[in-house]
Amino acid sequence: MRAVITVIGKDTIGIIAKVSNYLYENKINILDISQTIMQDLFTMIMLVDMVECSKQFDVIRNELDKMAEEISVTIKIQHEDIFNSMHRI
Amino acid sequence: MLNKNEIMETINMISNEHLDIRTITMGISLGSCAAESIDRVCEKIYDKITFSAKDLVKTGEEIESRFGIPIINKRISVTPISQVAAAADGDYVKIAKTLDKAAEETGVNFIGGYSALVQKGFTNSDRKLIESLPEALASTNKMCASVNIGSIKAGINMDAVARMGEIIKRCSEKDDMACAKLVVFCNAVEDNPFMAGAFVGSGEPECAINVGVSGPGVVRHALEKLGKQASFGEVAETIKKTAFKITRMGQLVAEEASKKLGVEFGIVDLSLAPTPAIGDSVAHILEEMGIEKCGTHGTTAALALLNDAVKKGGVMASSYVGGLSGAFIPVSEDAGMIDAVKCGALSLDKLEAMTCVCSVGLDMIVVPGTISPATISAIIADEAAIGMINTKTTAVRIIPAPGKQVGEIVDFGGLLGQGPVMNINPYGSEDFIKRGGRIPAPLNSLKN
CATH class of the missing domain: 3.20.70.20 (Anaerobic Ribonucleotide-triphosphate Reductase Large Chain)
Known part of the structure; x- marks a missing residue:
């Protein structure tokens, strides 16, 4: 399955490194990535492929939540279908 | 590929603008639960609901997690109890308590269908159910009740309207929350997922997700x-x-x-x-x-x-x-x-x-x-x-x-x-x- 990961928060050194390293460790492949500073907030959007990931979706979500707390940002992971269904006919 | 603005729009709707799914309601037909004794009816109702909806809350939570969208309520609606219990002798309040217990067991927020459809007239069972409402609502927490008193095809049953005035008054004197769980309808719909008025109409399937x-x-x-x-x-x-x-x-x-x-x-x-x-x-x-x-x-x-x-x-x-x-x-x-x-x-x-x-x-x-x-x-x-x-x-x-x-x-x-x-x-x-x-x-x- 494919999911969208969004990371929003105050910009600090190593956010991308930290998140992408975690994804690497869990065999989650990054298909697309974009990053900007919107209204002073670091905003990163990633499209990822989770086919090879052996952990449950819930586990990944909880671990990303924990990481988000450590680096004071919010990280969301959502199945891509929610965006597709809302914005594509 | 989705564009950035679309993704951020969705995230913003959920995080800042209270976008949520208000309810997943499982409509369960209780037509197969009729029996001659009220205790047997209760047993059948409890078994059917707890079996059919055993995974409802868990599934709701999985979907919440997968899509990152809050699902505020998981609910159950059932066939109007006045129809299910019509053949049984005994006190309908027992059924109300059974519904409440089934709601507790399955972990849902509400269960609806302690209902009677009397737009044209009352069956004996409808009367029993309506008279039991104050006690039934006061002795349960998660159970919701509704009475349909009119329709475009039948007109308005003013006897039922008069009775419901008395019943609502009695409900309010018995319990603070009772009236919040009781709704009186005209042209009630058969597939409503919202409370307090959800019930499963006679044209509905055995089980459905609304x-x-x-x-x-x-x-x-x-x-x-x-x-x-x-x-x-x-x-x-x-x-x-x-x-x-x-x-x-x-x-x-x-x-x-x-x-x-x-x-x-x-x-x-x-x-x-x-x-x-x-x-x-x-x-x-x-x-x-x-x-x-x-x-x-x-x-x-x-x-x-x-x-x-x-x-x-x-x-x-x-x-x-x-x-x-x-x-x-x-x-x-x-x-x-x-x-x-x-x-x-x-x-x-x-x-x-x-x-x-x-x-x-x-x-x-x-x-x-x-x-x-x-x-x-x-x-x-x-x-x-x-x-x-x-x-x-x-x-x-x-x-x-x-x-x-x-x-x-x-x-x-x-x-x-x-x-x-x-x-x-x-x-x-x-x-x-x-x-x-x-x-x-x-x-x-x-x-x-």
């Missing part, structure tokens, strides 16, 4: 972005587009739930359901359109536009639309409505007018405890007449508050919110309600 969406906050934000200068055409267009997006999400959740549970997908209900949370109010949408305070002149027109545009946008987004589908205006559950009543902008009469153009009716209205049963009945009759003549569902969920005066606040807690006690007309309707019999079904041509 989903109710929400999102007043999203609509208000979209209108805010549009600005005060936009024409009504642009306002309607914006609401339609927003309703489309909200409903698509409802459709996705409904399909997913139906697939995971192996249960038929019933409908998506397109209602804009407010919550007491700031930023989740239907009244504030109307105020965003330019109404200074909900309830002032222009409110009905604004609501008519909103209700219609929500349906137009939503219908294309889902393969099956049903339920109540429209904007809800429950006073105690809507921060903007509460404010409007407090400051005197919104009266019971204006609310009645508003119900002519939206779903569903006089909802979560708190009135002084001194109200007479005949006046409650007359309020129900007025609302039922609107539903009957205009071919729409109307409902009354009215809560007499013993010992409270007009202007005092009654707190229900949670999603039910808090309601200011509203002023009622001091003149009586006793002789009108006392007549009894039925108001004949209306003409459906020569409509002007």
Whole structure:
């Protein structure tokens, strides 16, 4: 399955490194990535492929939540279908 | 590939504008639970519900996690109990307690269907159920009840209207929360996922998943972005587009739930359901359109536009639309409505007018405890007449508050919110309600 990961928060050194390293460790492949500073907030959007990931979706979500707390940002992971269904006919 | 703005729009709707799925409701037919003894009926009902809905809450939570969208309630609706229990001797309150126990066991927020459909007349079982309502509602927490007293085809059963006035009064004296869980309908729908009026109609399948969406906050934000200068055409267009997006999400959740549970997908209900949370109010949408305070002149027109545009946008987004589908205006559950009543902008009469153009009716209205049963009945009759003549569902969920005066606040807690006690007309309707019999079904041509 494919999911969208969004990371929003105050910009600090190593956010991308930290998140992408975690994804690497869990065999989650990054298909697309974009990053900007919107209204002073670091905003990163990633499209990822989770086919090879052996952990449950819930586990990944909880671990990303924990990481988000450590680096004071919010990280969301959502199945891509929610965006597709809302914005594509 | 999705673009960044679309992704951020969705995230923003969920994080900042209170977008959520209000409810996944599993409709379970209890037709197979009839038996001659009430204890056997209870046993069969409990077994069937706890088996059919054993994975409902867990599945709801999985979907929440997968899509990152809050699903506020998981609920169950069942066949009207007056039909299920008709063959059994004994006290129906036992069934009410069984439903409550089944709700507790499955972990759902509410269970609906302690209901009777008496638009044309009462069966003996209907009478038993209606008389048991005060005790049944006072001795349960999660069980909701409804009574349909009128329809476009049958007219209005004024005997039932008169009786419900007495019953609602007795409910209010017995338990503070009882009336919040009891709704009186005209033209009740068979696949409604919303409480307190959800039940499974006779044309429904064995088991189905019905989903109710929400999102007043999203609509208000979209209108805010549009600005005060936009024409009504642009306002309607914006609401339609927003309703489309909200409903698509409802459709996705409904399909997913139906697939995971192996249960038929019933409908998506397109209602804009407010919550007491700031930023989740239907009244504030109307105020965003330019109404200074909900309830002032222009409110009905604004609501008519909103209700219609929500349906137009939503219908294309889902393969099956049903339920109540429209904007809800429950006073105690809507921060903007509460404010409007407090400051005197919104009266019971204006609310009645508003119900002519939206779903569903006089909802979560708190009135002084001194109200007479005949006046409650007359309020129900007025609302039922609107539903009957205009071919729409109307409902009354009215809560007499013993010992409270007009202007005092009654707190229900949670999603039910808090309601200011509203002023009622001091003149009586006793002789009108006392007549009894039925108001004949209306003409459906020569409509002007």
